[in-house]
Amino acid sequence: MRSRALVPWLWLLPAGCLLVPFFVLPLAVTFRNSFWRDDDSGVAVPAFTFANYARVLGDPYYLQVFGNTLWIALLIAALALAIAFPFAWLLARLTGRAQALVFWVVYLPLYVSVVMRAFGWIVILADSGVVNQALLAMGLIRQPIRILFEVEGMVIGMLHRYLPLMIVPLVTALRKLDPSLLRASANLGAGHWYTWRRVVVPAALPGIVAGTQLVFSGVLSDYVTPSLMGASGYQLVAPAIYYEAATNSAWALAGAMATLTLALVSLLLVVANALLRRFAPWAATL
Amino acid sequence: MKPQFGVAERFHAAAVLLFLVAPILVAMIVAFSSGNRLDFPPPGLSLRWFGVALGNELFIDGLLVSLVLAAASAVLATIAGTGAALAINHHRFRGRSLVQAAVMLPIAMPTIVLGLGLLFTLSIYDMQPGLLPTILGHAVLGLPYVVAMVTAALASYDTSLERASLNLGAGPARTFLRVTLPLIGNGVVAGGVSAFMISLDNISLSLFISKGDTLPLRLMQQLQSYADPSVAAIATVVVGLSAAGFLLSLAWGARRRRLVEPAPPGAAAGRPPAESKEATA
Amino acid sequence: MAATALAADAAADTLDPAAAAERPPVLEIASLRKSFGSMLALDRCDLTLRQGEIVALLGASGCGKSTLLNIIAGFETADFGTLRLRGALLNKVPPHRRNIAMVFQSYALFPHMTVAGNIAYGLEVRGLGKAEMASRVAEMVGILRLQGLEGRYPQQLSGGQRQRVAVARALAIRPDMLLLDEAFSALDKNLREETQLELSLLLRRLDVTTILVTHDQREAFALADRVAVMHAGRIAQIGTPEQVYRHPATDQVLRFLGSANTLRGTARAGEIRLAEGLGYALPPGRTVPEGPVSVLFRTEDAGVSTVPTAIHRAHPARVTLSTFFGAQERVVLDLDGQQVVVDRPVRSADPLASLPAGSAVFLDLDPERCRLEAG
Numbered sequence: 001m002r003s004r005a006l007v008p009w010l011w012l013l014p015a016g017c018l019l020v021p022f023f024v025l026p027l028a029v030t031f032r033n034s035f036w037r038d039d040d041s042g043v044a045v046p047a048f049t050f051a052n053y054a055r056v057l058g059d060p061y062y063l064q065v066f067g068n069t070l071w072i073a074l075l076i077a078a079l080a081l082a083i084a085f086p087f088a089w090l091l092a093r094l095t096g097r098a099q100a101l102v103f104w105v106v107y108l109p110l111y112v113s114v115v116m117r118a119f120g121w122i123v124i125l126a127d128s129g130v131v132n133q134a135l136l137a138m139g140l141i142r143q144p145i146r147i148l149f150e151v152e153g154m155v156i157g158m159l160h161r162y163l164p165l166m167i168v169p170l171v172t173a174l175r176k177l178d179p180s181l182l183r184a185s186a187n188l189g190a191g192h193w194y195t196w197r198r199v200v201v202p203a204a205l206p207g208i209v210a211g212t213q214l215v216f217s218g219v220l221s222d223y224v225t226p227s228l229m230g231a232s233g234y235q236l237v238a239p240a241i242y243y244e245a246a247t248n249s250a251w252a253l254a255g256a257m258a259t260l261t262l263a264l265v266s267l268l269l270v271v272a273n274a275l276l277r278r279f280a281p282w283a284a285t286l
Numbered sequence: 287m288k289p290q291f292g293v294a295e296r297f298h299a300a301a302v303l304l305f306l307v308a309p310i311l312v313a314m315i316v317a318f319s320s321g322n323r324l325d326f327p328p329p330g331l332s333l334r335w336f337g338v339a340l341g342n343e344l345f346i347d348g349l350l351v352s353l354v355l356a357a358a359s360a361v362l363a364t365i366a367g368t369g370a371a372l373a374i375n376h377h378r379f380r381g382r383s384l385v386q387a388a389v390m391l392p393i394a395m396p397t398i399v400l401g402l403g404l405l406f407t408l409s410i411y412d413m414q415p416g417l418l419p420t421i422l423g424h425a426v427l428g429l430p431y432v433v434a435m436v437t438a439a440l441a442s443y444d445t446s447l448e449r450a451s452l453n454l455g456a457g458p459a460r461t462f463l464r465v466t467l468p469l470i471g472n473g474v475v476a477g478g479v480s481a482f483m484i485s486l487d488n489i490s491l492s493l494f495i496s497k498g499d500t501l502p503l504r505l506m507q508q509l510q511s512y513a514d515p516s517v518a519a520i521a522t523v524v525v526g527l528s529a530a531g532f533l534l535s536l537a538w539g540a541r542r543r544r545l546v547e548p549a550p551p552g553a554a555a556g557r558p559p560a561e562s563k564e565a566t567a
Numbered sequence: 568m569a570a571t572a573l574a575a576d577a578a579a580d581t582l583d584p585a586a587a588a589e590r591p592p593v594l595e596i597a598s599l600r601k602s603f604g605s606m607l608a609l610d611r612c613d614l615t616l617r618q619g620e621i622v623a624l625l626g627a628s629g630c631g632k633s634t635l636l637n638i639i640a641g642f643e644t645a646d647f648g649t650l651r652l653r654g655a656l657l658n659k660v661p662p663h664r665r666n667i668a669m670v671f672q673s674y675a676l677f678p679h680m681t682v683a684g685n686i687a688y689g690l691e692v693r694g695l696g697k698a699e700m701a702s703r704v705a706e707m708v709g710i711l712r713l714q715g716l717e718g719r720y721p722q723q724l725s726g727g728q729r730q731r732v733a734v735a736r737a738l739a740i741r742p743d744m745l746l747l748d749e750a751f752s753a754l755d756k757n758l759r760e761e762t763q764l765e766l767s768l769l770l771r772r773l774d775v776t777t778i779l780v781t782h783d784q785r786e787a788f789a790l791a792d793r794v795a796v797m798h799a800g801r802i803a804q805i806g807t808p809e810q811v812y813r814h815p816a817t818d819q820v821l822r823f824l825g826s827a828n829t830l831r832g833t834a835r836a837g838e839i840r841l842a843e844g845l846g847y848a849l850p851p852g853r854t855v856p857e858g859p860v861s862v863l864f865r866t867e868d869a870g871v872s873t874v875p876t877a878i879h880r881a882h883p884a885r886v887t888l889s890t891f892f893g894a895q896e897r898v899v900l901d902l903d904g905q906q907v908v909v910d911r912p913v914r915s916a917d918p919l920a921s922l923p924a925g926s927a928v929f930l931d932l933d934p935e936r937c938r939l940e941a942g
Contacts, residue, residue: 004644008382011373014366015389015429021411023392023426026403033406087302090295105303111528112310113487115505116521120309122513123316123324130312130326160309163302213394221396223490224502228509238398242493245402255406258399265396449642450675452662454689454740461663464688468679 027262034255042249052256062240066260069237072151073219076158077212080166083159084211088170089200092177103171106164114161118228121157122148125229154230161225162218166211173207174200205280209272217265237261314525317518324513339520344508348501349520355417355500356485359424363481366425367432368474372466374433375440376448393430400426401494408495420496424488428481435480439473475535483528590618591653593744593776594639599648601634608634610800612648616744619774621767622805623787626797627823632780635797636746639778641665652743663692668737669746672753674729676721682732683708683717689740707735710769727758734766738775745770747779751786763789784824788812796820821863821938828869828907830862834941839934841882842903850934856941863938866910870931871898871922881929889922898922900930 034052036044056062091102109117124130125148132144147153177200185195223238230236237257245254312326317335319328339345370389374382392400404423405415413419447469451461467474492500501524505517592615599612609631616622624632637643639650641662650657657665668689676685686707690700708714711731721729730750737745751759767790770777781787787794788808795805796819804816815821832839834855838846839862849855875881884900884907891913900907907930922928 005379008373008377008379011369011377012385013369014362015370015433018362018366018422018425018429019388019392021407022404022422023400025410026400026407027395028403029406029410030399030403083302086295086298090291090299093291102299102303105306108310109306111483111532112525113502113505113521114489115502115509116313116518116525117309119316119509119513119518119521120311120313122509123312123326124309126324128325160305163306217394217396221398221490223398223493224506228506238396238490241398241402245405245494251406254402258396258402261396262399265394269394444673444675446671446673446675447677449640449662450669450671450677450736451688452642453640453665453667453669454736455663455666455692456688457661457663460692465677469677 030255030258030262033252034259036252036255038250038252042251044251044255052253053260055253056256056260061235062257065235065237065240068234069220070264072155072158072236073216075155076162076219077166077215079155079159080163080215081208081212084163084166084170085204085208088167088174088204088207091167091171092174106167109160110164114224115228117160118157118224121153121160121229125153125156148229150231151234154226154234157225157229158219158222161222162215165214165218169210169214170204170207173204173210177203202280205276209276213265213269213272216268220261220265310525313518314522316515317522319515322514324515335515335519336523338514339516339523342516342520344504345501345516345520348499348504349524351417351496351499352486352501355420355424355496356482358421359428359485360478360482362421362425363428363432364474364478367429367477367481368436368470370429371433371436371440371473375437376445389433390430392426397427397488397490398493401491404491405494415495416497420492420500423491423495424485425481427488427491428477428484431480431484432474432477435477436470436473439470439476443469475538479532479535486524486528590620592617593620593653594778595649595651595654596635596639597649597651599635599638599645599650601631601638601643601645601647607800609638609645612800612802614795614802614805616776616778618776619771620793621770621777621779621791623791623794624778624780624797625782625784625787625794625823627782630797631800632797633748634800636669636748636778636780640667640669640746666740666743667746668740668742668744669748670730670733670737670750672749674721674733674750674753676729676732676736678721681718681720682713682724685721685732686736686739689736693740703739707739710738711735726754727762730754730762734769738773742775744776744778747777747781749781750779751781752783759786760789766790796823798823815938818863818938818940821865826866826908826910827863828866830902830905830907832860832862834858834860834939839939841905847882847932847934849939853934853939855939859942861940861942863940864932864936866897866908868933868936869907869909871900871909871911871928872931873926873928875929881931884928884930886922886924886926886928888924898928900928902930 033044035048035050037047037049037051039045056066091099091106094102122129126132127144127146127148129148131147132141135141136144147156181199181203182195185199190198219236221238222236223242226234226236226239230239238261241254241257241261244250244257316324316326316328318331318333319325320330320332320334321328367389370385373379374386374389400423404419408415408419443466447465448461451465452458456464487502488500489502489506492498492503496503498504501520505521508514509517594614594616596612596614599609600607601609612631612635614622614635624635626632634643638645641657641660645658652665652667677688680688683704686704687700690703695703704717708717711734713728713731713735716724716728716732721732724732730753733750751763754762763786770790777790779787779790791808793805794808794811795802796811797803798817798819804811804820806814811820812824815824821827830841832841834840834849834857835846836857837849839849839855839860840846841862871884871886872881875883882902884902887899887901887906889896889898894913895910896913898909898911900909909930
């Protein structure tokens, strides 16, 4: 029956109407424009050139921007994973009301404006902020230490912003772990650490991959945190793209930077899924 | 067997929870400050910064724009996302896994890139930066969340229920309205709420394709130029509104969940054992 | 005792095959074929059900019985062949216009509707008036003993109650026929047998034409007038339970119904030799090409004795294991390296009531009850 084969596509129609013109096409246009040339009058003119890429990959400033961003993204992903894993393991084993409450707290930052979260961190981390006051009062320091508007402050802000995005997929993966597997493992003679390594971590792999992807693409596209909490001398790629486009009207150059960012995220997606397929074929989804 | 939690584990969890709530709590408390600066603890409590915030036309306009934007984009994302989730979970068709990956892609792709791309593309559609393109852009961002939540709702949903409905003589449309939709309703609502919140908090996309008049953009400008507790006050108002909406939807969901939670034997993995015992007794 | 009396009633209700042949056909299936990709799920299936008849589709999983049921319900479409309900072609009718009710394996009760809501659903769809709907629901509630449960939700019911609601919901629409898809598999053994008996009586009383799909031979035999044994997408044999059991048309039917032994032997000079030494004489009129043969027989069609009962029928063997099952005893024998399973009734005065492992015995085999195949 031919009409039956059409049914799924009918259901997909609204999503297609949204995604094709407002997701697929913009990304394609960005890619195309990255090969155009920026006119002096502030418009990108259609002329095929590698000049933008040559500039981004040749100029130490832009290389530094990408280097900074990659380093921060890796750092945040690693910190988030290290902090989130034991927490997610506890959360996955909680039941009933306690689990609901903890989940609620984990989701809380996602439901509060990122500007408000940054505001809170500014109050806590500023030179006259909560942390410095406490350290001064305890006599541990004599001068306030500068955290805010430094890389450290930005890392704290970003960790706060992206930690839930690591916790949630981890908990989702760990909750699928049948508790009887733990008993089976113990019954077969495995100790706590062995069970953790051979049963719990493999079960968490899909969550680790998903969480890392979310954190990574979040950091790469974070404009707010570096703008509000970061150091002016430590540029990240998202504010840089906006600066090139909006302030410098270097549209094609911004396009090239955006395309490179996209390539980095895609590369991570592909590599992560290849690794997952290789080491955890049972969990590969994509 | 009740799970055992070690001391270190508990301590770690408490620290994480504190880390997650600290800036939010601090910001909320400062919103009620009677002082002029961002002192913490505040010298005294007052509502003066709420007065300042609500008297700021830029904030109020921004809030209205953001609410309209969030509502409209959430509706679009919910319709498109629910449809896509049903297609992916109920049907086997050529290219299914590709479609599945495609609808989830906006989560993984950097928003800033999409923002720039949308700005490039608007001229093709003869659009100017403003409310309409921002609604469409935010709907794209919300879509994968709706798909994920509806898919989660469909996981505990027995497709033979639809067959049963067809078998009893209900057509596809009636089956969707009477059986499918009520049973995945919680997932649809949760997805819609997520899409709403995503839009309400978005900056990276609005930066490029709005007129710079959404609340988060205005708050950010204010914070960058002159940080005073009024930013925290208006943000607290938004949190209050969200919380009210959340509690309402929770009450609505709880009333329905009692009836809707399916209890097929053996499929009750995610639920506390006491509940499933009750169901079979 | 009560159960046997009821069973006797049911037997009296069973359609006499001669009378059944005169009743109008309800469902006619002709040369149905269905494949999924390269897998042939149904291959030239033919089946006719007459009014009030109960037919069981019996077979191992993957034999095509569920596919056939889904095609009848309209959830799958056949690649080839015709399907008629009371003479009208059904192939292109969508599932919701077929009026063939189904009881699902999971029962598929709508969790967001009460018992009454579930039963009324099909009536509501058919636009019945409020009063008529209420009386029909009440009728079904009465017939299936669901009084007092009307306002409950499915998850507040026991397994047996859920099953009865599923049946009530299916019968409420007064379907042209009923499909039962492994409808008893979720119940535990005692409840299952009780429910089978009850439903069998109900369906005959209401004269409901029914197809039930099952992999459980007891269930098929308990409910059905005729049993269709399916194998590899085809109906291997169809007939009354007694016919298919006593005269299996193929090896697969014999193997699927009850349990069977397969022994290797050689045919030579009108005899079958299972081992060196004695051979069984072929019954008159049966011929097998000389050479290797397989000998198939049911476990209850052989006997065990401590003395050879008939010189050409008994073969010396050794007991490997004997297990007591109440009314029956299962003896596993070693016959020159081949394993033979024999099920025999236990009589209290039987001197052989318990055969210790290692006992030397004789296997009594009646060649009349064996299927012989060359090769």
